[in-house]
Each structure stands twice: as structure tokens, then as C-alpha cells.
Amino acid sequence: MNQVIGKSVNRKDGRAKVTGQATYGAEHQIPNLVHGYLVTATIANGSIRNIDTQQAAATPGVIAVFTHKNPPKIFKPTNNWMTSKIYEARLPLSDNKIHYAGQIVGLVVADTFERARDAAHQIKIEYETHSPQINAQKANYQQATSIFGEDMEYLAGEFETGDISVSGAATVEAIYTTETEIHSPMEPHALVAHWDNNDSVTIYEPTQWVKGSQRTYAELCGVPQEQVRIVSPYIGGAFGCKAFPWSHGVLCVAAAREIKRPLKVVVSRRQMTANTGHRSQTEQTIRLAANKDGKLRAIKHIAKSCTSPVEVFPEPCTGITPVIYATPNMHLKQEIAVLNVGTPTFMRAPGENPGMFALESAMDELAWELNIDPVELRLRNETKEHQRTKLPFSAKHFAECLKIGAEKFGWSDRQMQPRSQQQGELLVGWGMAAAAFPALRNRAEAKIRLLPDGIAHVLTSANDVGTGAYTVIAMTAAETLGLPVENIRVELGDSIMPNGGMAGGSQMTATLTPAVLTACQKVLETAKAQNAKEAFANLRESGLTAYEATASSAPGEEGKKFAFNSWGAHFCEVTVDEEIARLRVTRWVSVINIGRVLNSKTAASQIRGGVIMGIGQALMEECHFDPNIGYPVVYDLATYHFPAHADIPRIEVSFVGEPDLNFNPMGARGCGEIGITGVAAAVTNAVYHATGKRIRSLPITPDKLL
Amino acid sequence: MIKLKINGQFKTLDVEPRVTLLDALRENLGLTGSKKGCDHGQCGACTVLIDGQRAYSCLTLAVMQEDKEITTIEDLAKGDDLHPVQTAFLKNDGFQCGYCTPGQICASLALLDEVKNGSVSYVTADLNNPPTLASLSETEIKERMSGNLCRCSAYNGIVAAVQQAAGQTPPSPAASIEHSQAG
Helix, strand or coil: CCCCCCCCCCCCCHHHHHCCCCCCHHHCCCCCCEEEEEEECCCCCEEEEEEECHHHHCCCCEEEEEECCCCCCCCCCCCCCCCCCCCCCCCCCCCCEECCCCCEEEEEEECCHHHHHHHHCCCEEEEEECCCCCCHHHCCCEECCCCCCCCCEEEEHHHCCCCCCCCCCEEEEEEEEECCECCCCCCCCEEEEEEECCCEEEEECCCCCHHHHHHHHHHHHCCCHHHEEEECCCCCCCCCCCCCCCHHHHHHHHHHHHHCCCEEEECCHHHHHHHCCEECCEEEEEEEEECCCCCEEEEEEEEEEEEECCECCCCCCCCCHHHHECCCEEEEEEEEEECCCCCECCCCCCCHHHHHHHHHHHHHHHHHHHCCCHHHHHHHCECCECCCCCCEECCCCHHHHHHHHHHHHCHHHCCCCCCCEEECCEEEEEEEEEEEEECCCCCEEEEEEECCCCCEEEECCCCCCCCCHHHHHHHHHHHHHCCCHHHEEEECCECCCCCCCCCCCCCHHHHHHHHHHHHHHHHHHHCCCCCHHHHHHHHHHHCCCCEEEEEEECCCHHHHCCECEEEEEEEEEEEEECCCCEEEEEEEEEEEECECCCCHHHHHHHHHHHHHHHHHHHHCCCCCECCCCCCECCCCCCCCCCCCHHHCCCEEEEECCCCCCCCCCCCECCCCCHHHCCHHHHHHHHHHHHHCCCCCECCCCHHHHC | CEEEEECCEEEEECCCCCCEHHHHHHHHCCCCCCCCCCCCCCCCCCEEEECCEEEEHHHCEHHHHCCCEEECHHHCCECCECCHHHHHHHHCCCCCCCCCHHHHHHHHHHHHHHHHCCCCCCCCCCCCCCCCCCCCCHHHHHHHCCCCCCCCCCHHHHHHHHHHHCCCCCCCCCCEECCCCCC
16 A cells, blocks of 8 residues: 555545535525525523514515424434434424524525515514523533443542542642533535425435435435435535534425425524534533652543533543543543533534543643653553553554654753743743544445546545545545546535445544445456456456446454554643733644544644634633523624634644554544644643643633733 | 626626625525625625625625626636636645635635735734735735634645745645654
């Protein structure tokens, strides 16, 4: 291998994207299309006493108005992850109850977008209002229920025997908090549903999981799976919020069937703030105890997060804790409370992200306490095995990440004292933190066709949310067939193609490229050829239109022998202007270990994207809710701040390690999420070095630095 | 009925006065290259060129743009030949999901023109000495591109693309690989 794999290759989908030809969900041009506009609740708790749609219905161009009084027919799905999954367990318009502000209470359909929007604003609603539970500090927490069967409390060592007075030469105990964050993909949630004769439907919708979406909509519509087609060739960013149907999608598809017209629904940016997911705020208590030499004696990590009345989703902060540092005594616990907010869900490194903010901050505090360099403290505590499964890690290069990162950054020049570095009037601080994210892999299928014009055509329902999937699939096929990347055509994001799996949990590349590899090997066998050149010669001779092969690939027994995880280390510099409490991130080095790097260009962009989203979390991202009415007080991209060009320095990215061939035949682990883990802690650790102030509550807004 | 000149061609369309230029392009003319991200002039995904100047097409009404030259992303490549700014975005990986990209590219085109015309920005140290294409710093580029958000955060690549289009030599977009990854 390695003719193409590992090189820096331009995106296959790049030309379509830079010319405006890439067509996203709601942009498909369907004749006779009409527009839907959502009506959303302005209270956070209560019920609808009366809803007056008369004036709206009489507005020019209005075709239909749906409310809980006349909901379109929706079938109850199994909603069990395996056969179907919707984000919000409560079906839209199912009754007059209001559980959170921004909940969908109606849909107006009209011939133009403007007329639908206008009519939607003419609907008059009388509410019976109860005071909403919005305050996380005053909420009633209980032990969280697990989503995938994992234990929500874990006790090891002395914690298990009941003695929790674990102590050492040094201890750190502190509470760390993170704020509610919003995914904010650039492409709003939007879809077009196009029914054919009431029994089959094509849905143009951005989705991270094409086949899952197909199965789920089939259940919601009460039609066989084959009669639902999902088309999703391009997705304008997702980060976890476009994996399953949301209520607006369910409603759009059901309403389109009733009005017998193709229907487009675009969720406005304001509506999106409240009803298409967020990462819950968290409160985490960490206790670390260590010996004089820095060896950890105990880790206690208790995490609280909040969920919605309409869905249960705990932010799994403690999942990554037993992975990083070795300790004989450990106590992990997840708690959850219900607030009157929309559904929290998976957002880039769900759990790992806030969890590692707390753990990596505490490790820094411990390093200062012990007067040990934070890089050295981490090296001394590395664990060779996953402490819950007791399996050894495969192809782990965490220590190299730390050492090479330190070297590239120039860490050894750091003055080991807060407020010791200055640049003119500015305080300068250096901070570091570890990064870690599990390596996941699932089953996927791909089809390959060798065509007489010398093109290899790869087809799979998988998709590219900006990750570079088009490109790494093409590179894998090019490598295996011995063809230039230009001769590979990749088609993605359509449920009529073989099941390519899900773009989530950083698993798409690791899941799909082995299937592409196998399909390519199989098609060469079919062609009785060693390479593509021979295969094409045989094809022309045979007079056939194509050689075809479909292959799947799935994990085997390796998960019983090894734990698979990716690793990294972030090093950063911040400057603080104390007079106006202005904090800027001025330098960044990330060294990451993800097994084999398939494309050094797109992989670097994935890491940079993660780091920058993490800088956003550290510096500015927060969604507060009005304590009285429960509506988010941020409601668009001018009030929910995430980083712009001017906020971001150049992010230097390096990869270390060897292919992880225990994991899959490509040796590749995913890289979509590891980049964000540890970032916020690296920033707060640098802020401590710069100012002597320990910020344990994100984001680090100016008020916290004054 | 209004008449708009879009990408060199006159288009007649029947739209209400409240229809934005962006919705007219996307919903009435099938030109979906210009993107709707926020519909409030906050994200820049809808950036087009009006008489050569960058504008958020969601913040202007279609009826206000008669007699103007409107250029969208669809008109930049000539056949198979990409515009140099498009090539620079491709080479420097100045995008991931691609949704903000048409706006970023239109903004970059306008930025280069603005620099050629001697415009200054908030970060220009000496207002009597505006930067040239050759002296345009990263800080200047970032300041002048901050009206275009990118949630994938391809910011490093976008800055590099503008540097390349300005005739400078940007750093490589690829990661450094510290080990031989052969195996």
C-alpha cells in the first residue's frame, strides 16, 4: 500500500462545492413544490387552551394549516435504535401539551415561502402557562439511565469496598461546569418530501445515517422500507444534529402526503436554536489523589447533565475517564435531571468533550500542586489497558503525542510560574491537555463497477458531512485497483445504494474503507485480473457493460482482544489583556494518533475543525434560557457566537503512530471528534499560566477574567 | 414583474416586493449556489457580488436590484476552467461541508479587488498606507473575511486560499506525518 493512501489529495467533491453545483437537501428542484413554515411555542411549560387558525387559513396562497387539532397521520415508530430512531420520542402535534419553548405546535403550507411565513405569524394561540423548570442548579438529579446498556455508576478499588477516604500526597477536588452548546451547522435543517401516489416517498434531507433514516421514515409513514428513498448527497455540516429525523421532518413528510404536493420545510435559524438539539450544560465534580511522584491513587468523577421532558439523553462525561490515566481506585457516576428544554443530543465528542475539560483541568491543577510538569505528570500516569474492560490498547502512541507536541511547541522554554511571561502589555500563557476518543467501527457495504471507459464507480449510501469521505473512498479504490484518483467516481448519500453506515462516532472512514477495499479486491477476482488495467482489457474483450462487485466488511473478534482508542496532545498559547479582559488564542500545536492517516490534507482539516470548535466552547459558546419564559436568550448566529476568522490562529497539526491493523484492514481509526477533546482544558490551563486565575466554568467570558 | 441581470443574463420574474434577492435566486431562478445559512445577514453564506461589491443577498430585496449587475458563484468558472480563487480554495482545503463556500469565495473575490483599490480595514496600522496584494497579512485577511462564518472551521485553509489568490505562498494545508505510515 501507499501509492496514494496517506498523500495530500484534493477533495473529490471539491469542484462541485466551489462552483455552487453541490445540491443540499432542500435545494433539489421539484416541480409543483409548496412551502411549509413551522409555528413554534412561545412558552416552555403548559398547554394550548385555544389555537385560532382562521385568519392564517384565509391568507392568500395558503393551502393547509396543521395543528394538534388536525395532525397529519403519523404512525408510532419502534424508536429503539435498532429498527428506527427519532430524536424526540414525542410525535409532533400529538396533543396540546407544551414541554419546551420552541416546540412545534403547527405547520402552515402555502404556495410561496413568504406567504407561508406570513400566515404562520397570523396564528393566534392562547396558552395555559405553568412556570418552567429551567434552572439546572435547582433541578432534581437522579442516576442516569444508559442509552447503550453501559453502567452509569462504576466503582473500583477502595471505592468498591466502601472506603471512599482515598487520599494521597496531593489532592485536587473541584467542580467544573460547561454551558449549553448548539451545533449550529451552516446549513439549516431542511427537507423536501415528494410522495408518489400515497404509497412511496422520496425525501431529500441532510442525514448522517441514510439507511437509518429510511427505516425510521418507513415506520412513521406505515409503508415498507423499499418505498422510502432518502437522497442526501451533500450535508452542510451536522456535528451530531442530523443523524435521525427531527419532529419538523416527521411533520413535513406526513403533511406532504395529505396535501398531495411536494413539500419543503426549512427550519429558521431562530427555531433551530430551540428545537433541533444541543449539548446539555454539565456540572462535574472531580477528585484526584496522587502520590508525591505524581502517580494517581484515585479518580472520582461525578457528572450531571440535563435532558428534556420529551427525550432522555445523558451527556456521558465519564465514559472516557478510565481510558486515559491508570489508577487503582476509581468512582464514576452519571446523574441527570429534566428541564423544560428541547432535546439534548450527540454533539461532537458527546461526553468526551465536557468530560475531558474537567479531567484535563484537574490534571493541570494536580501538576501545579505537585510542582511536576503537566506533560511529565501525564506520561507517568499512562495506562496500557482500558481500566473497565481490562483489554490492552492497540497501536497506542499517546506518549509520542505528548513528547512530539512538547518539542514542536517549544514547551521546555516554559517558565514554571503563573504570570511569568509577558509580551508588551499582554500576559502570555502556555497550556496543554490530552486528547482521546474511542475508535468505533461498524458494518458497511459498498458496490464497485468497472466501466468500459476506464472509470471505477463506487456506490454506497454512506455520506460526506464535510469529513472527506468522498475523497478517502476514492483513494482507497485507487490504491487497491492501481488507478489514479481521477479515474474513480464516487456516489454517496442515496438509500437505493448499499448500506454505507453512519457518519457519527467518528466511524465512517474506519467502517467504510474496508468495505471499499474488499469490493475492489472482489471485482478484480470477478474480472480475473491482477489490477484494473487488466480488468478493463478483459472487460472490453468480453463485451460486457461492466464488472460489478458488492462487498461488506464488519468488525470480528478483535474487540475481545484489544481496546481501540485514538490519542492526542494539544499545546497552546494565549494572551490576556487584563485591563479589558481580552483573551486571545495565539498559537496552537496538535499531535494526534489515529492509526493510518488516509489523506493528510482532509485529516488535518478535520482536526483543525475540532480544535476550533473547542476554542469556541472555551471562549464564547453558550446558550442561556430566560429564567421566566424558558426561551433561549440566544436565537441566531449573532447572539450564539462561534469562532470567526479573526478569532483563530494557524493550527499546526501532526500525526504520529503506525497503522492500527488490529482494528481494521486499512489500519485507520476515525478523526472527526478527537480534535475537539481536551481543547477547552488546554485553553483554561494556559489562562492559569498567564494570569494565575483558574477558570473552572466555561466559556471564559471577559467577566470571569476581570 | 421585475427584471434582474444575473450572471450577464436578464431574467424576468414575478415576485412579491418582500422577496429577498437570495430567495429569488434560490426559489425562483433555481440558482442554489448562493446559500441560506441564517437569513439575517449574520453568516455570509449568501454573499454575492452586486456591481462588483460583496453583498449579503438575504439582506436585500430582489426588487431593489433592477439595473444592477449581479454575479453569483455559478458564473465564476468558465466551462471546465475554475476561477483562480476557486482553484485556491480546492488546493488549500478551504472548506469541508461546502455550505459556506460560495459565500467565502465571493467574499474573497471582492476582498482582492478591495485591496487592489487601496481599501483599509480595522487592523490596518497606517491608514495612509493600505496593504497591497503582496503585503496583505494574515491578520488583514482574517479581519476582512470575518463576515463569513464557517462552522466546519476551515479558516486556516480559507486564509491560505486568499494568500494564494493574492500571489503569496501559503503554508501547506496538509498535516505533517511524523512517522513512516507504511505497513
